[in-house]
Amino acid sequence: MAVSDKGYSILSFLRVCAYHTSYPYSSTLLVMESEFRPLLDQSVGYGVVVGVGFFFAALMLALTALQTKFSRFSPSSSEEFSSASRSVKPGLVCCGIVSAWTWSATLLQSSTAAYTFGISGPWWYGVGGTIQLAIFGMVAAKVKMNANGAHTFLEIVKVRFGTGAHLLFTFYAFLCILVVCGSLLLGGAATVNALTGMNIIAACFLLPIGIAVYVIFGGLRATFICDYAHTLILFVIIYFFFGKVYGTSEATGSIGAMYDLLVQAGKDTPVVGNTEGSYLTMKSNQGLVFGAATIMSGFSGVFCDQGYWQRAIASAPKSTTKAYVLGGLSWFAIPWGFASCLGLAARALVTNPKFPTYPNPLSISQTSAGLAAPAAAAVVMGKGGAIAILLVVFMAVTSAVSSEMIAVSSLFTYDLYRTYFRPKATSAEIVRVSHYFICFWAIWAGCWATILNAGGVDLGWLFYVQGVVLSPAVIPITLTVMWSKLTRAGVLAGSIIGAILGMLAWMIGCWKIFGVINITTLAEPYSAVCSALTGLLFSGLITVLVSLAKPDKYDFTGTRAIAMYDDASRNDSREDIKPEESGNSSPIETSPVVDKEMSEDSTTAQVLIVQGDGQAVSSAELRSVFKRAAWYSLLLTVIVCLVVPFPMFFTQYVFSKGFYTFWVACTIIWAAMSGVFCMVLPLWESRKEMMLIIRGLLRLN
Numbered sequence: 001m002a003v004s005d006k007g008y009s010i011l012s013f014l015r016v017c018a019y020h021t022s023y024p025y026s027s028t029l030l031v032m033e034s035e036f037r038p039l040l041d042q043s044v045g046y047g048v049v050v051g052v053g054f055f056f057a058a059l060m061l062a063l064t065a066l067q068t069k070f071s072r073f074s075p076s077s078s079e080e081f082s083s084a085s086r087s088v089k090p091g092l093v094c095c096g097i098v099s100a101w102t103w104s105a106t107l108l109q110s111s112t113a114a115y116t117f118g119i120s121g122p123w124w125y126g127v128g129g130t131i132q133l134a135i136f137g138m139v140a141a142k143v144k145m146n147a148n149g150a151h152t153f154l155e156i157v158k159v160r161f162g163t164g165a166h167l168l169f170t171f172y173a174f175l176c177i178l179v180v181c182g183s184l185l186l187g188g189a190a191t192v193n194a195l196t197g198m199n200i201i202a203a204c205f206l207l208p209i210g211i212a213v214y215v216i217f218g219g220l221r222a223t224f225i226c227d228y229a230h231t232l233i234l235f236v237i238i239y240f241f242f243g244k245v246y247g248t249s250e251a252t253g254s255i256g257a258m259y260d261l262l263v264q265a266g267k268d269t270p271v272v273g274n275t276e277g278s279y280l281t282m283k284s285n286q287g288l289v290f291g292a293a294t295i296m297s298g299f300s301g302v303f304c305d306q307g308y309w310q311r312a313i314a315s316a317p318k319s320t321t322k323a324y325v326l327g328g329l330s331w332f333a334i335p336w337g338f339a340s341c342l343g344l345a346a347r348a349l350v351t352n353p354k355f356p357t358y359p360n361p362l363s364i365s366q367t368s369a370g371l372a373a374p375a376a377a378a379v380v381m382g383k384g385g386a387i388a389i390l391l392v393v394f395m396a397v398t399s400a401v402s403s404e405m406i407a408v409s410s411l412f413t414y415d416l417y418r419t420y421f422r423p424k425a426t427s428a429e430i431v432r433v434s435h436y437f438i439c440f441w442a443i444w445a446g447c448w449a450t451i452l453n454a455g456g457v458d459l460g461w462l463f464y465v466q467g468v469v470l471s472p473a474v475i476p477i478t479l480t481v482m483w484s485k486l487t488r489a490g491v492l493a494g495s496i497i498g499a500i501l502g503m504l505a506w507m508i509g510c511w512k513i514f515g516v517i518n519i520t521t522l523a524e525p526y527s528a529v530c531s532a533l534t535g536l537l538f539s540g541l542i543t544v545l546v547s548l549a550k551p552d553k554y555d556f557t558g559t560r561a562i563a564m565y566d567d568a569s570r571n572d573s574r575e576d577i578k579p580e581e582s583g584n585s586s587p588i589e590t591s592p593v594v595d596k597e598m599s600e601d602s603t604t605a606q607v608l609i610v611q612g613d614g615q616a617v618s619s620a621e622l623r624s625v626f627k628r629a630a631w632y633s634l635l636l637t638v639i640v641c642l643v644v645p646f647p648m649f650f651t652q653y654v655f656s657k658g659f660y661t662f663w664v665a666c667t668i669i670w671a672a673m674s675g676v677f678c679m680v681l682p683l684w685e686s687r688k689e690m691m692l693i694i695r696g697l698l699r700l701n
């Protein structure tokens with residue numbers, strides 16, 4: 001690979017990094033490969049995938065029965081099924097966000113990053129998911145302000161820009177869910193296969209089927225409640241691993257012993273591009289490029305995914321932003337804490353005879369499939385560790401796939417079925433069709449993961465390619481709910497030309513950096529960053545410039561008039577809204593109450609009539625929520641992207657034992673606080689409802 005040092009550019013920086021560093025896949029090229037020895041019997045794999053899946057389905061049935069009996073919400077209403085009647089409180093929404101955003105990749109890919117280039121990997125993985133959730137808090141406030149009745153973000157696009165833009169973003173929305181479901185199932189199936197020997201194709205099919213059953217029974221509110229159970233188990237297992245790795249395991253023993261093992265690993269297998277080849281430094285060229293790729297991937301994964309819009313829509317208006325703020329902060333602990341613990345433990349324990357591929361390290365494909373954390377768990381806790389990692393990955397897969405299933409069923413029902421085939425569909429029909437689509441998607445997701453697996457695509461590949469294919473849609477979608485001057489021409493030009501430029505940058509970047517374009521080099525972080533950054537920035541630039549050439553003065557009256565869709569609101573109004581520019585008619589309904597109140601001067605503190613719990617919120621309140629979210633996300637971004645990592649990067653600091661101990665203590669404290677937000681807050685804020693149910697049950701007996 002020839003490297004030119006002529007001139008200074010991002011491309012030449014990436015090329016030099018790629019040449020001088022041992023990026024994940026090439027670092028082990030010369031290493032012998034050993035089989036990853038399964039620690040558990042196949043029956044355990046089937047037991048967890050089928051048994052736990054059906055346990056949650058039974059739990060969901062019971063919860064749904066309780067909900068129907070003791071609350072005024074019933075999942076047989078379409079509003080309740082897809083939007084939880086827009087009344088979910090911030091703790092539970094926060095927990096749902098953490099649960100939906102904790103993918104198999106969050107645990108496995110972050111650990112791969114830690115295993116491959118050290119302490120910076122988990123930090124950058126955390127940054128690459130947290131800032132997006134915080135920034136999405138601003139979007140969530142705008143959704144409440146400007147499109148409170150919407151079920152999907154595509155409905156907003158349709159009302160504002162008509163059919164062409166709607167179809168384009170429908171494509172992006174489905175592409176996002178395809179990439180995410182593929183990543184979730186491949187990561188989950190690879191882990192189950194490695195730990196138990198369970199057939200990978202069987203795992204790809206059985207995982208989504210169990211999930212579909214409980215989603216059908218419960219709808220969105222029930223998945224929030226299952227998310228709570230999943231998150232509880234997730235945090236308990238993470239705390240358990242902290243205790244083992246940093247405390248009681250004979251293999252690692254203590255934080256100090258982990259430090260010594262990592263120092264030795266840096267001497268045995270130095271990381272090229274890290275100061276002194278150490279795993280204990282933030283000065284990691286690979287880490288930095290990985291961080292950029294992760295940030296791009298994270299923007300696409302949040303902003304193009306109906307699952308996050310759905311949670312914004314489902315929450316009570318004043319809670320939305322608070323929930324995203326708490327969700328972002330809480331989620332950060334998962335990749336940062338988990339991967340700092342198990343990913344680095346895998347690197348520290350490569351020479352331990354109990355390491356599943358001993359005497360060799362993980363191979364290229366084992367690393368890319370995300371097996372660093374399972375390997376470490378197997379060493380520190382044997383079969384118990386293997387079961388714990390199996391459970392934690394299974395929980396991550398089920399909660400995230402359940403969110404994707406509800407999301408995809410909303411896209412099918414509201415954006416395809418009702419928009420283009422059955423505009424007069426009743427609420428009951430919407431729920432029935434949602435169920436059909438969930439069944440269809442469960443089967444298709446299994447087929448899709450199997451196709452990807454057969455094509456040699458794995459978790460790592462999808463992780464990097466996600467940012468490449470989706471980033472051109474991020475800014476146009478976001479501006480649709482936020483910017484009154486945005487035009488249809490701007491949105492279409494930005495996302496289409498941005499995508500073309502992103503693809504060109506992908507191919508050219510890959511060719512210039514690696515000298516060859518193939519499946520492996522296209523999914524290198526270096527190629528992914530070239531493409532995703534180009535796609536994101538140019539789509540944004542073109543969208544803004546084209547819009548400013550002939551700016552709109554959109555007052556959001558149309559999007560605010562999108563109506564909630566239970567049968568009562570249908571009776572109120574059947575008036576169709578016309579897209580502002582296209583003149584295409586839209587089947588989305590208006591709500592005269594909301595329309596009238598929102599069409600008044602938006603600078604006054606008028607009251608919005610809002611959903612579910614009958615809560616009333618003024619637009620002035622929502623504006624101040626938006627401002628708070630903007631300040632908070634800016635502050636968080638500056639701290640985690642710049643203030644913490646860059647002084648250590650530029651000073652090339654290698655952690656001392658004392659500082660490593662402090663760093664580990666921070667991961668543990670942060671994870672403990674996240675546990676409080678996700679486990680205690682939802683219980684506290686639902687105490688009245690729980691008392692009601694308990695009293696009701698006691699009366700029944």
Ligand SMILES: NC(N)=O
Pocket residue numbers: 101102103105106128129298301
């Ligand atoms: N959800 C992510 N980016 O792990």
